[in-house]
Amino acid sequence: MSGGSQLENANPVVFQRTGERLQTANDEDEDIHDPIDDREIFDILLSINDPEHPLSLEELNVVEQVRVKVNDAENIVGIEFTPTIPHCSMATLIGLSIKVKLLRSLPERFKIDVQITPGTHASEEAVNKQLADKERVAAALENSSLLEVVNQCLSSRSG
């Protein structure tokens, strides 16, 4: 973030973070198969950084656990994310970051569907279409300046 530039939304609402997932005895048991569930997917996404603010997507309520749906048996993951303001120019970038994070973190068998929460963004349809288009996602990641921003969103926060 550069010093002088103005942010689109300088004072967004900040939400409380959920705590760490509680570990159960089953988690430690070698013989029990833990299915991939909504919370697990949410845990993968919550630490993604917002491209503008030093805040995570969870703190900005861009991703919420209730908008994460996974079906482990049928290999489907569906995510809806909510931009902080309806004209947020970062929506595509945020969607792309979510998609890339999941592509890197989930087994190949999953089909990953990332969409904007219905009714929360001015150009919802266009963004959804871009995110659903495999070729366009691949092409976007060939663009090194775009990849750079995505990677920054996926880096663990430092100093």
Place this chain on the structure above:
Amino acid sequence: MGTMAADSALLLSLVEEYVSGLQDSKAKDTATGVRDGLFTVLQLVEALGLSLTSSQPHTRARGVQLLSEVLHECHGNLTEGEVEVLLAFYENRLKDHYVITPPVLQGLRALTKCTALPPGSAVSMLRSLFQDVHVQSLMLSERACVYNMLINLMESREAELKGLGADFVFGFVQSMDGERDPRNLLLAFQVANNIIHRGYDLGKFAEELFEVTSCYFPIDFSPPPNDPHGITKEELIQTLRDVLTGTPKFAEFLLPLIIEKLDSDVLSAKLDSLQTLTACVSRYEHKDLAEFLEGLWASLRREVFQTSSEKIEAAGLAALTAITSCLSRSVLTSDSEDSLCTFLELVLKDCKHHLCEPDLKLVWPSAKLLQAACSASNRASHIITAAVMPSLLEQYNSRTECSHRRTLLEVVQRFIQSVKGSQSREKEESVFVAFRPSLCSMVFSALTESNSSLQITATSVLTSLAQQTGLLLDSDVELAVDHLTRLLLMEEEERVSLAVVECAGALAELHPAAFITKLIPRLKKEMFSDPMDQDNNRVSSEQKSHHAVRQRCLSALAAVSTQPSVVQESTPVLMEVLSSAHAGSVAFSIEEVVLACRSLQRVAEQVKDTEETGRCFHDIIIPRLLSLALQAALQGDTSSGHLSPLLQESVLSAMVSVISTSCSRLQPMLAEQTALKVVSLFLSGDVSFLPDNSFPSNIQLLKHEGDSWSQSQMVCLLMGCVCSLPRSVEVPQMDQLLSELEEMSCSCSHQLSYTSAAKCFAGLVNKRPQGDDLDSLIQRTMKRVCNELDSASSSVCIQAFTLMIWVAKALLLRYHPLSTALTDKLFSLLDDADLGPMAADGFSLLMSDSADILSRGCHADVRIMYRQRFFSENSAKLVQGFNAAPQEKKPNYLKALSNIVNNLPKQVQITELPALLSLMLEALSCPDQDVQLSTLSCLEPVLADPPPALIRQLEALVNRLLNLTSSPAMNVRITSLRCIHAVSSFPEHEVLPFRARVLRALARPLDDNKRLVRRGAVQARGEWFLLGSPGGR
């Protein structure tokens, strides 16, 4: 006269050889001649005559150079007259051809070090220098020469230089203007620092001096790799900062510059600017700052509001505190405006309204800014709190959402804490006194909320209030105790009860009375109510919650017991839990009894060490514990039905901790009495000091007959006592005690009994004075142990092994020479068919800290770095043994190795790792999962800062780690994934070649059966993706 002639001939030949023969070494010989008095400097000048007047500039330069080098060696021996002649010569030579300038400057520099410098010469030297030399057209080393001249003269001729007035500053400014080399900059900054800090007259050149130095701000310098000069960026930053911040005369130039540089996109430039700002305002007065306050505030606000870096935020807040405290220092005159008020009004105007938006991002940056200003001075904290507290309190009351209230409460707490530093005297009334009633009612209302985060925050606000004078009245304390008690008894959530217990501990230290009269009786009543008595059909969940209540009560009793007066009341309650549990009059679970012991131990640990509390443990607690344990032991043999919980190993171990902690802290006299009583109880069955004395007279606790384990295991309590006493305390009847302990440890069949006997023996041996007695004792024991271990048919092999390993540890810790014999025996057992794996595990016991005895807390003789010493003496043995061992025994060696290495400090691990690396990599492919796991946990910390040896073996390391990610044991999979994660932060060019392979291999654990494994895989794979990718790493 003959020698004189010979000397002058020698001198002429030296000059000739140096000047025409270009033999540099002759300079040294000439200097030696001067120093030894063979010829004088002036004779040298004479001898140089021809060269100095030569028409060839290079010959003249060579001549001057010889003279300068000699002066460099001999400047200490010159007379004032000689110096005068030389100076006139050198000053004149400054006007000569440019090739002569370098040796002239060297000569002048040598003269600046002369003690015999005549008055006025410094001024004349500098005048010529500034007039005739353009410093920045000189080479690097000549420029350094000039700076060094200035530094030397500033040391010795300060008054004279100051006489030059501002001309000196101007001359210096001209000399350094345009300097580019960091080495020279350090020198030039040093001169500038001297000018500023030693009171030289800047005259009208303040701005020039500022310009010529500030053009380097902010410093951007990265030393070349393998820089031989060792100049760091930090060093440059600090010296320049000292210059720029050194005088308020620079304020009007520096402050606008800082405002400008804060606009930079470079993080380090911002940071440097903020730190420079903090440094400079400490020297400024309000009038220096006045016209820039608005600009500074705008920049600081922007940085704190928008930054994503914690460092910038912290630096920005520190700068705000510094500015505020500068303004607070100013003395007000009747006609000037109060600049502190004006400034704080600015801050409040921009920040205060954000405090009313507790769910928006800017609430915290605003609060932090206000708190930073608040912490600067008492006046500032009055102004700020008066402005923000009413609205915060009102907000709290009008908001209904818990998350909003919690944020407001946290903000309030930070305000309370921020004034701590600015209050000059402890007894001074808190600035919050005006808000006392509202603060208290806010806290108490938050404590009654059902939201646990709110409750937790409220407890810490309560603690903060208690720590400031006058914020809690006695009636408030009582009310607080009521709230805390209620939460302890009713609130199920663990986070809340932890916070409540902590808060109770903090308050009880300040206000013990209310806790004695209210909390302790109430907790006692609650713990001793027995849910089973009232209704046998109670559901188990209710029993569970009753257990949780007791658990909380027990830990609260411990937490509040810091003042002796509280201890007098709380320990009887804890003791009563033990006696009721033993008698069976109230049903306490084993776990609850253990917790009661833990609480007693905590009390022993934290209570203020007074005679009074020492007596309490010596006279009451220790005898009662022993008495209860003995009653249980005697009953154990006879009664059927109710089996006392005090016979349980877990309870006994907890009792050992109580006894051991309190014995280790007893005053010497009490300790001696306790030792006497306890030893006579165990050796001769003397029960006279025990309360409730109805014991038989023929008790023999160390003579185990048949299966009377219930009595023999009491030896652990003996251990807790005699092994924890201060070393100065003499344990009575030592020889008999040792021999009975040895006998018991080698013959008893009950594990807790023989292990405790062995540990007790070892604990005493560790503290025994050096000498023949000790040596023969050890040798006797060693012989006995080895006999048992070597005889194939021994039935007490394990017992002997246990004694051996504990004695070995006791001796190893104190560097006793005989420890080697025992540890060598342990090494040899690694090849033993039966004891091999046990021996390998034994190294873990040997190298790790033991919980109950042989620790520094128990006053044991523990030398520093005994682990390193053991390691360096034995690692070769281990490697040899490994190489020589048959295949099926190799895992024992690897396990022993990982047990040893795991316990070494990280620094040692890193230095020793190269030698062991191949063995450790071998261990990673050893099929034994324990070996894999402990090797991985050894490697993991080392990976954070990998030694070159490890990087050379990267291929093998990565391969083995990747293999382990499909191990059948989930812990191995998890740890190996963590290691792979760590490898991603190795130097990029080393690991980049593995990227594709690692990413492919990590795809599999993404679909692992276990969630914890998948989590590790996700994290590791994410990092490897970022490696070498734009925006990644």
